[in-house]
Amino acid sequence: MMMFSDEELIEPVESVLDKLRPSILLDGGNISLVEIKGGKVFVRLEGACKGCPSSNVTLKNGIEKALRNDIHPELEVISIN
Incomplete structure (x- = not known):
């Protein structure tokens, strides 16, 4: 059971993404948070x-694992286009 509201998760999720972003940028990519629901x-x-x-x-092995380790083990990452 998630103990945080979606709004409360925005800042910690952005923080984890900011930590991972330099590696993603090195491969010519990037990642943006769209929403948490x-x-x-x-x-x-x-x-x-x-x-x-x-x-x-x-x-799954990078971003979702980091979010689960740093924030909450039930978080799930879904990519949208």
């Missing part, structure tokens, strides 16, 4: 990450 973090992959075959691995 019901513990689901909706992001938009940009640049070289958009449409990359490895983007799902980046989302």
Whole structure:
């Protein structure tokens, strides 16, 4: 059960994304937070990450794992276009 409102999650999620962003930028991509709804973090992959075959691995093994470790183990990352 999530103990935070979606609004309360915005700042910590942005903070984690800011920590990960330099690595993503090195590969020619970027990530933007679109919204948080019901513990689901909706992001938009940009640049070289958009449409990359490895983007799902980046989302689940990188971004989602970091969010779960740093904020809450039930967070889920969903990419939208």
